[in-house]
Amino acid sequence: MKAVVYDQPRSFTVTEVPDPHAGPGEVRLRVVLAGVCGTDAHLHDGQFDPVYPLTPGHEIVGEVDEVGDGVTGLRAGQRVVLDNMQSCGVCTSCRRARPAFCRVLVAQGVNAPGGFAEYIVAPAGKCHPADDLAPEAAVLTEPTACVMHGLDVLELPPGSDVVVFGAGPTGLLLAQLLRHAGANRVTVAAPTAAKLELAARHGADETVRVDRERPDASVARLRELAPEGFDAVVDATGAVGVLELCVPLARDGGTVFVYGMTDENDRLTVSPYEVFRRELVIKGSFSQAYSFDRALQAIRTGRVATDGIVTHTFALDDYADALAALRDRECVKAVVRPGGAAAT
Template sequence: MDGKTMLAYVIDKERSGAVKEVAVPEPGDHDVLIKVMAAGLCGTDAHIYQGEYYSEFPLVPGHEFAGIVAQTGKAVKRFTEGQRVVADPNIFCEKCHFCKQNVQNFCQDFQAVGVTRDGAFAEYVVVPEGCVFEIGAMSFTTGALVEPLSCVVYGQLRARPQLGDNVLIYGAGPIGLLHLQLAKRNGASFAAVVDVKAERLELAQKLGADRVLLSGSGLDDELRQEFPLGFHLVIDTSGVPKVVENAVAHVKNAGSLLIFGVCPPDAKINVSPYEIYKRDLKIIGSFALKKTFQPTINLIENQLIDVAVIVGEQIKLSQLPEQMEKFVAGKTAMKTVVTF
């Protein structure tokens, strides 16, 4: 691909992105060049676009993607041109203090496709061989959703509901709906879902929610009346600090709160340490993912989780600048997927 060019969506500074012609990246000896066929738009991409992340510009974002192997480096052994693949965007050194203890998501030399290096909102992307997974006949749009579900899988491995538990999920967006499905698969006997949009709650019901509640001023009282003992596991996917703060009151004694949504870095919440002590509560974080791509592919291939249901719009790369603005303004429906 030496000397060839491609189209890519490039963020050159805060709140400034455009589709441009750039050079096709060259794979190193241990890399795979992937022709991108589908790429999902994520909340992280919006944070990067708004300058709220640690990414440096110029940058081609996009870390949820699927495609076809176009070229392999000299030392690549497990992939050949033409294979249908997805890739874990997280690149771990496997040499540092944390990697050696199997805590790779805190790798001290961490890199991420579409975050610290150019990503998949482009016709081609380069990824290390160790991050690539074959997907067989899986559709490319579905393949682009392996990454967000992989994050959800990691989160529930961190705070797994026990058989028969009841679960409360704040947020019925794409991530909340994946958490709902996985919680039921993991053994939750009852799942309640909260959201500000009635149409999303209708979808949650279709996917197995036992109770849906529209968010509003009376929500906390409604939850206390219906569920006075609280929930074994409460999952926040909203990323709204006040929601996280209020969620603590609805965790059952000896229960867990999983903070999955990304709150602003400088946000603070008021939580009583005495309450955490007295009620034996667990507050659990979940950052990115760690070696959960293959289990996630297995879940999708065996039709145990419906990821297609979270797709809202499919657009072309040329539409991405406008779609990014709509996404940041909260005017998009569910998950946007760019197709090539």
């Protein structure tokens, strides 16, 4: 089969590798779509603890192609979404309901073979039937699960006033689910007009255009909306320059939520006196935990609207272009179709 294979940071080929086969309790999936995520850009640079040789791709929709011994709940030809995280369940972190910090965590697409390939083998129990969803909707299940976990961590009080920086896929998903989590008002701030229009269409109460050259003007508009500050200020960009705006925009007793993935070497200066004096809370959210089923249900019920989010589709051979699309302001979400569809 054909797969993207890294041998070191920034060095990959699209090459032929041996076909995998399902073992006991496993299924082989023919990959239908695999989402391209900011995490893949960090993996490209050698961050996020990759294990080589590496085939990335952790947002996976597949069709069951081969069923291993002992598998009874899935059938050949069935479309599924894959929860790529496998934790041991018995280490200290797992026993404290922190499976993402499992000491022997297997994360397909990070330290085990992922979905930027024609086929992938996975535990049957990690595959969730999704025949009722279009692949372009189903491929958003994993990022939605991450957002669900983020809201578990955030513990948003009902009636909160929230601003989300970023209108990429995670910003759009956050904005929608924050509304259902009890926010009275959700404001989305981002630099791209088309993405802000999509945010408004998906339910954002306010949108604010962020001028990359003059961020102070954007801050002034946000202060007009919330003169005393926002109850929660969410960064979904991973940009330190944006994070620097977050603390001043939080109201006294408010929360700054670090959701976007920054570079490992980035540093943010925060005044401990301000955190102390204003009783601020700073929280982070990593990956997903106990949220995959809920994410799939949110997409099924329409609580998460997915139309318009997937904007670019690439063939496996065009993986370099798929990565580059992450820097394209007009690209909301890029996916790879290993079956060989032409780029759109």
